[in-house]
Amino acid sequence: MASRSLLCLYAFVLFSLATADFSAALSPYFYNKVCPKALPTIKRVVEAAVQKEKRMGASLLRLHFHDCFVNGCDASILLDATSTIDSEKNAGANANSARGFNVVDDIKSQVDKVCGRPVVSCADILAVAARDSVVALGGPSWTVQLGRRDSTTASRTDANNNIPSPFMDLPALITRFSNQGLDTKDLVALSGGHVIGFAQCNFFKNRIYNESNIDPAFARARQSTCPPNGGDTKLAPLDPTAARFDTGYFTNLVKRRGLLHSDQALFNGGSTDTLVKTYSTNFGAFSADFAKSMVKMGNIKPLTGKKGQIRVNCRKVN
Ligand code: HEM
Ligand SMILES: *[C@@H]1O[C@H](CO)[C@@H](O)[C@H](O)[C@H]1NC(C)=O
Numbered sequence: 001m002a003s004r005s006l007l008c009l010y011a012f013v014l015f016s017l018a019t020a021d022f023s024a025a026l027s028p029y030f031y032n033k034v035c036p037k038a039l040p041t042i043k044r045v046v047e048a049a050v051q052k053e054k055r056m057g058a059s060l061l062r063l064h065f066h067d068c069f070v071n072g073c074d075a076s077i078l079l080d081a082t083s084t085i086d087s088e089k090n091a092g093a094n095a096n097s098a099r100g101f102n103v104v105d106d107i108k109s110q111v112d113k114v115c116g117r118p119v120v121s122c123a124d125i126l127a128v129a130a131r132d133s134v135v136a137l138g139g140p141s142w143t144v145q146l147g148r149r150d151s152t153t154a155s156r157t158d159a160n161n162n163i164p165s166p167f168m169d170l171p172a173l174i175t176r177f178s179n180q181g182l183d184t185k186d187l188v189a190l191s192g193g194h195v196i197g198f199a200q201c202n203f204f205k206n207r208i209y210n211e212s213n214i215d216p217a218f219a220r221a222r223q224s225t226c227p228p229n230g231g232d233t234k235l236a237p238l239d240p241t242a243a244r245f246d247t248g249y250f251t252n253l254v255k256r257r258g259l260l261h262s263d264q265a266l267f268n269g270g271s272t273d274t275l276v277k278t279y280s281t282n283f284g285a286f287s288a289d290f291a292k293s294m295v296k297m298g299n300i301k302p303l304t305g306k307k308g309q310i311r312v313n314c315r316k317v318n
Helices: 002-019 038-052 055-068 101-115 122-136 156-162 170-178 184-195 201-210 216-223 248-254 273-281 283-298
Strands: 198-200 235-237
Touching: 038 055, 038 101, 038 122, 055 101, 055 122, 055 184, 055 283, 101 122, 122 283, 170 184, 184 248, 184 273, 184 283, 198 201, 201 216, 201 235, 248 273, 273 283
Parallel strands: none
Antiparallel strands: 198 235
């Protein structure tokens, strides 16, 4: 009897050891021993890129978002198309829009050089570059969790089905975020990513010519560089100060000067109005919530332990 329960205990311990994944949790210290120069190197390359072109900070932040919303933060967005990879770069939200891939390549080669071998994942590079970009443009900092590994697959279909569209109303936006384990507060805080960067005319054309919840003077101003026919790639800032991480995006929303339909949806008489108003006058509250939600977004379904791989070239599977 005693020996039987001992056997049971033994079997249980063996089973637990076999199934526990001790390396599953991300940690800020992941590269401290294996390559202490990794993070300072990423920061240096990001700062140089943003110095050269302010918009690059916005583009790098967006890459991390578009990575995480498609089967987790696994650098799937960076894979180029091959006979077996249906590249996410060709998804609606990314085609002729996502940018910054050359900077990511540059970061990767410099990091691998200082580390002496490829130990830093492309997924972690995107997460750190997003943080360093925000800081470079005057935004808050946060501790980036590390240890994500890179996918060996990509899915254009999943990108199309998961990344929110600029033509969505509030309920659809809430659903896309909740599908990722992100709540309505995360939606509003993270949409604050639009305090920096630009959008192309085709994404806001219908809004500035056809919608009524828009400041007429703002609509006219945008119409002057975004014609009703053609000019689809002409840029307009998502925020009046597109190179500064401030509260301009939210103050604009309160004035019905949101550029995208999905931006104004956050302040259109619905449940998120109050939070938009709070952020519009409280940079501290926005910054703190943005940082918190960025960490939460960065934790979406990472590949850890023996899953995935550390890519040598972020654009292709090893
Ligand atoms: C809430 C749903 C969202 C929608 C519908 C949306 C949509 C868009 C669209 C259409 C653009 C313009 C792209 C172009 O014209 O090529 C854009 C740009 C941008 N988005 Fe979002 N976005 C959303 C959320 C986010 C989030 C959560 C972040 C980051 C935390 C973010 C960061 C950015 C940045 C920084 C840019 C400017 C990129 C650049 O200038 O290169 N967006 N977004
Ligand atoms: C405005 O709406 C009409 C009717 O839906 C549409 O045909 C037209 O293309 C829209 N205009 C713009 C500039 O998007």
